[in-house]
Amino acid sequence: MIHPHYQPNPPQELQIFKHLASRTNLSIEEKLNFEKLCKGYEGEVEFYQVLQKNPMKNWIDLHSLRFFDGTTEFQLDHLIICPTKVYLIEMKNYEGDYFIQNGNWYTAARKKEIRNPLHQLKRSEIMLRHQLQELGYNHPIESFVIFINPAFTLYQAPMDLPIILPTQIKRFVNQLNRSGTSSTITEHQKRLTNLLIARNRKQSAYEKLPQYHFEQMKKGIICHLCTNFLSIHGRKKLICESCGYMENFYTGVLRSILEFQCLFPNKKITVNTIHEWCELFQTKSFIRRMLKKYLISVGTSRKSTYYIFEGEREK
Ligand SMILES: [Zn+2]
Numbered sequence: 001m002i003h004p005h006y007q008p009n010p011p012q013e014l015q016i017f018k019h020l021a022s023r024t025n026l027s028i029e030e031k032l033n034f035e036k037l038c039k040g041y042e043g044e045v046e047f048y049q050v051l052q053k054n055p056m057k058n059w060i061d062l063h064s065l066r067f068f069d070g071t072t073e074f075q076l077d078h079l080i081i082c083p084t085k086v087y088l089i090e091m092k093n094y095e096g097d098y099f100i101q102n103g104n105w106y107t108a109a110r111k112k113e114i115r116n117p118l119h120q121l122k123r124s125e126i127m128l129r130h131q132l133q134e135l136g137y138n139h140p141i142e143s144f145v146i147f148i149n150p151a152f153t154l155y156q157a158p159m160d161l162p163i164i165l166p167t168q169i170k171r172f173v174n175q176l177n178r179s180g181t182s183s184t185i186t187e188h189q190k191r192l193t194n195l196l197i198a199r200n201r202k203q204s205a206y207e208k209l210p211q212y213h214f215e216q217m218k219k220g221i222i223c224h225l226c227t228n229f230l231s232i233h234g235r236k237k238l239i240c241e242s243c244g245y246m247e248n249f250y251t252g253v254l255r256s257i258l259e260f261q262c263l264f265p266n267k268k269i270t271v272n273t274i275h276e277w278c279e280l281f282q283t284k285s286f287i288r289r290m291l292k293k294y295l296i297s298v299g300t301s302r303k304s305t306y307y308i309f310e311g312e313r314e315k
Pocket residue numbers: 223224225226227228240241242243244245
């Protein structure tokens with residue numbers, strides 16, 4: 001399987017939320033948004049694992065694409081480019097019992113109507129068709145919603161809906177696999193893939209990130225496994241009192257620098273800032289040594305020196 005764009009890394013937005021959850025107090029709405037992003041990402045990873053177990057030669061699998069159609073933004077979970085067609089796949093990580101009545105979707109427990117996922121699918125398909133036409137491609141598109149969560153049940157679903165239920169996923173992937181064996185991916189499809197990747201917008205205009213400032217955040221080094229802060233253990237180690245996780249100073253500080261950079265991409269990495277960010281160390285000498293060893297220093301005087309990672313451009 002070719003997947004030039006395929007790494008199930010958590011989206012930036014989710015990473016930011018994760019850091020903020022430990023260092024700030026998220027509002028209820030922000031917590032819900034965070035939870036939704038987590039669920040979406042878990043579904044993504046789950047589907048990735050299914051694809052890993054059924055590797056194929058004649059697919060190009062693109063995921064988490066974001067395009068603009070005029071001024072409207074739309075996001076596609078998966079685009080599988082086969083020799084003869086393009087499969088558009090939307091993932092849903094719904095859990096629990098749902099039912100369909102007169103074309104409307106409801107939760108079984110409270111009979112609360114939810115947004116019909118097939119409407120969103122249709123809308124995405126229309127927009128995708130526009131994109132392909134603009135690029136000069138007329139591949140047929142087939143669209144599906146995949147319900148990835150094994151704890152999802154859907155009652156009263158007509159059999160002809162373009163949905164794949166948890167118990168059908170393996171079969172669906174096998175079918176795709178079989179349909180791809182008759183011909184191979186050509187330069188034509190590879191070119192289309194590159195054009196789509198070039199159009200992909202990494203950041204959404206609608207990302208609902210909470211407001212946050214360096215000054216008001218809790219400082220310290222967060223545990224790699226849970227959400228607690230680490231404390232110093234002996235002369236070289238950090239320990240999590242909650243889960244027992246241990247690591248050395250270097251990796252702990254390095255993780256914190258990456259976290260700092262993710263949250264504040266426009267702030268400079270300096271000895272003072274990282275010292276304050278990690279909080280644990282009484283003097284700045286370890287932070288200075290560590291920055292000198294792993295990053296590249298920019299600036300001439302000690303006062304104006306800041307650090308960048310190798311390969312990064314100077315700010
Ligand atoms: Zn921990």
